[in-house]
Amino acid sequence: MKNLYIFIAVLFIPWSFSLAKYDEFEDGDDIMEYDDNDFAEFEDVNEDAVTESPQRIITTEDDEEEATVELEGQDENQEDFDDADAQEGDTESEPYDDEEFEGYEEKPDASPSKNKDPITIVNVPAHLQNSWESYYMEILMVTGLLAYIMNYIIGKNKNNRLAHAWFSTHRELLESNFALVGDDGTNKEATSTGKLNQENEHIYNLWCSGRVCCEGMLIQLKFLKRQDLLNVLARMMRPASDQVQIKVTMNDEDMDTYVFAVGTRKALVRLQKEMQDLSEFCSDKPKSGAKYGLPDSLAILSEMGEVTEGMMDAKMIHFLTHYADKIESVQFSDQFSGPKLMQEEGQLTKLPETKKTLLFTFNVPGSGNTSPKDMESLLPLMSMVIYSIDKAKKFRLNREGKQKADKNRARVEENFLKLTHVQRQEAAQSRREEKKRAEKERIMNEEDPEKQRRLEEAALRREQKKLEKKQMKMKQIKVKAM
Numbered sequence: 001m002k003n004l005y006i007f008i009a010v011l012f013i014p015w016s017f018s019l020a021k022y023d024e025f026e027d028g029d030d031i032m033e034y035d036d037n038d039f040a041e042f043e044d045v046n047e048d049a050v051t052e053s054p055q056r057i058i059t060t061e062d063d064e065e066e067a068t069v070e071l072e073g074q075d076e077n078q079e080d081f082d083d084a085d086a087q088e089g090d091t092e093s094e095p096y097d098d099e100e101f102e103g104y105e106e107k108p109d110a111s112p113s114k115n116k117d118p119i120t121i122v123n124v125p126a127h128l129q130n131s132w133e134s135y136y137m138e139i140l141m142v143t144g145l146l147a148y149i150m151n152y153i154i155g156k157n158k159n160n161r162l163a164h165a166w167f168s169t170h171r172e173l174l175e176s177n178f179a180l181v182g183d184d185g186t187n188k189e190a191t192s193t194g195k196l197n198q199e200n201e202h203i204y205n206l207w208c209s210g211r212v213c214c215e216g217m218l219i220q221l222k223f224l225k226r227q228d229l230l231n232v233l234a235r236m237m238r239p240a241s242d243q244v245q246i247k248v249t250m251n252d253e254d255m256d257t258y259v260f261a262v263g264t265r266k267a268l269v270r271l272q273k274e275m276q277d278l279s280e281f282c283s284d285k286p287k288s289g290a291k292y293g294l295p296d297s298l299a300i301l302s303e304m305g306e307v308t309e310g311m312m313d314a315k316m317i318h319f320l321t322h323y324a325d326k327i328e329s330v331q332f333s334d335q336f337s338g339p340k341l342m343q344e345e346g347q348l349t350k351l352p353e354t355k356k357t358l359l360f361t362f363n364v365p366g367s368g369n370t371s372p373k374d375m376e377s378l379l380p381l382m383s384m385v386i387y388s389i390d391k392a393k394k395f396r397l398n399r400e401g402k403q404k405a406d407k408n409r410a411r412v413e414e415n416f417l418k419l420t421h422v423q424r425q426e427a428a429q430s431r432r433e434e435k436k437r438a439e440k441e442r443i444m445n446e447e448d449p450e451k452q453r454r455l456e457e458a459a460l461r462r463e464q465k466k467l468e469k470k471q472m473k474m475k476q477i478k479v480k481a482m
Contacts, residue, residue, distance in 0.1 A: 148229045155226025156201045162242070162364075163204040163221050165372035167196050170382050177386055178217070179210025201227045213254040213393040217385075220245045224368055235368055242364035243328065244378060246385055250356040254393045255334055257405040260311055261301040262289065262320065263329030267361070268301050276352065277335040280412045293317055295324045303408065306401045316391065319384040326381060328361035332392055335409070351416055358392060360385055 171194075174181050182193040184207075196204045202223045209216035222243045225231040259281040261268060268286040272278045278301060286299035292312045294300075298320060302308040311332070320327060336357035362381050365374045397405060439459060446452040 151229045151232060152201075152227045155228070155232070158226055159202050159204075159223040160198075161372055162223060162370060162375065163196055163198075166221060166244070166375040166378065167206070169376050169379055173379065173382055173386075174206075174208055177211055178208040181206070181208050183207045183209065196221070201225075211389075213251055214389055215249040215251060217249075218247045220247075239367050241367050242370050244360075244362045244364065244381075246358075246360040246362075248358040248360075248385070248389055250358065250389075250392060252356060255332075255356040256395060256397050257334045257402070257409065258307045258397065259301075259303040259333045259335060260307045261329060261331040261333075262294075262298060262311075263327060263331075263361070264297055265299040267329045268299055271329060271331070272301065274339050275331075276337045276340050277333045277354075278331070279340065281335060281408055289320075294320055297324055298327070304397075304401055304404060306397060310395050310397075311391070313391075315387060316384075319380070319387070323381055323384075326362050326365060326378065328363050329359070330361075330388070331357075331359040332388075333357055333359075335412075350420075351413060358385075358388055360388075 171181070180192045182195050182197075183191060184193055184197050196206050198204055202225050204221040204223075206219040206221075207216060208219065211217075222245060224235065224240060224242055259277050261271065261278060261282065263271075265286050268278075272282065272286075281303045282301040284301075286301050288294075288296070289298050289300050289312075290296065292300075292308075294317065300308060320330075334356045335354045336359070337352040337354045341352065360381075362378060364370050365377055443452055443455045443459070446455060
């Protein structure tokens with residue numbers, strides 16, 4: 001019981017102190033003064049904050065203008081401070097009323113960055129606009145591609161028509177002189193197909209055989225590259241003509257030994273530089289054919305004057321005179337080996353293989369603007385080819401001409417051997433060195449030392465024998481010289 005009284009006494013002690021404190025204040029004013037003194041330190045802090053930021057700028061933006069309102073001063077009591085916070089919150093959510101801010105001075109914003117910039121409309125660049133002008137490069141490329149495709153189809157079809165027009169015109173003459181016309185080489189036995197073989201879009205071939213005094217005749221129709229648009233544009237600057245090239249391979253016993261050519265001067269100069277036989281046996285410049293009644297546009301290359309006299313008979317002159325505008329070149333050669341070969345290292349150790357050949361090159365009239373009807377004008381030239389085959393078989397050199405022809409061929413062979421002598425020596429030296437190297441490798445790879453020693457001694461004896469033979473030859477040469 002005593003403990004209970006002690007506990008109640010402890011509880012009433014603090015309550016009595018609080019009542020004594022509030023009894024000192026008789027009215028509400030004293031209480032207010034006490035509260036003000038208790039919050040004096042907070043008021044000092046608020047005053048310092050006001051001195052540091054004496055004004056607050058509140059900005060609102062409308063569609064057309066800006067307004068800046070300055071709030072000066074702060075109330076000294078806590079209630080005004082709370083009202084100011086409430087007003088600040090209201091200004092953020094509600095529009096301001098001009099009457100609320102009477103007596104406040106408005107200061108214009110001096111910073112130029114707050115002024116509104118005028119709106120400028122920028123034009124979109126032409127390359128970003130969605131119009132046909134933005135695709136002019138693609139349009140040009142597509143147009144060029146379509147033009148190339150159309151030109152390819154048209155040019156290919158035209159060359160095909162020209163080739164078949166030529167064959168239909170010459171077929172009867174060819175079949176009357178050759179047993180086989182148009183062999184394509186696909187069968188083991190020679191069969192006549194009676195049609196042209198297309199090598200590509202502008203070259204057509206025809207092989208004919210089965211005639212006396214010749215192994216065969218290859219006819220090649222070389223048309224312009226009409227399927228190539230770039231070539232068509234190039235021919236506008238440099239015109240060209242379609243050509244018919246004929247190569248007749250003669251039998252060895254049916255043609256004598258001579259080299260002869262007739263044609264335009266420009267073509268002969270080019271052939272003399274490019275062809276092996278004409279450069280070796282016809283070293284003189286092309287001579288005029290006016291002596292034989294040929295036009296000024298044609299010239300002659302001949303190994304001997306006797307060959308020219310024998311070939312220029314009345315019928316041959318007739319062909320050359322009447323069809324001079326279509327004749328590019330005519331060449332008879334028993335030493336035909338094709339174009340010159342470049343003398344590169346390890347090549348031309350022996351003379352190239354030669355064939356007795358007749359070559360004809362004819363220009364198709366029209367200078368590129370050829371029509372199928374123009375192919376009929378080439379028929380007499382095919383008759384000239386048939387006549388030349390018979391002419392080459394009948395023509396024979398006399399004894400003096402034959403001897404001169406043999407001397408010329410011996411001279412050409414000797415000159416060739418002199419030119420290739422160094423190459424042959426180098427080739428022989430390389431073969432000897434290769435043989436020695438192989439022998440040394442075989443000795444080094446031998447595992448048995450005794451056998452290896454015997455092989456070395458045998459190789460040394462062979463070298464000594466070769467050296468002794470060489471010394472004996474030198475002694476014999478000295479004795480003969482004395």
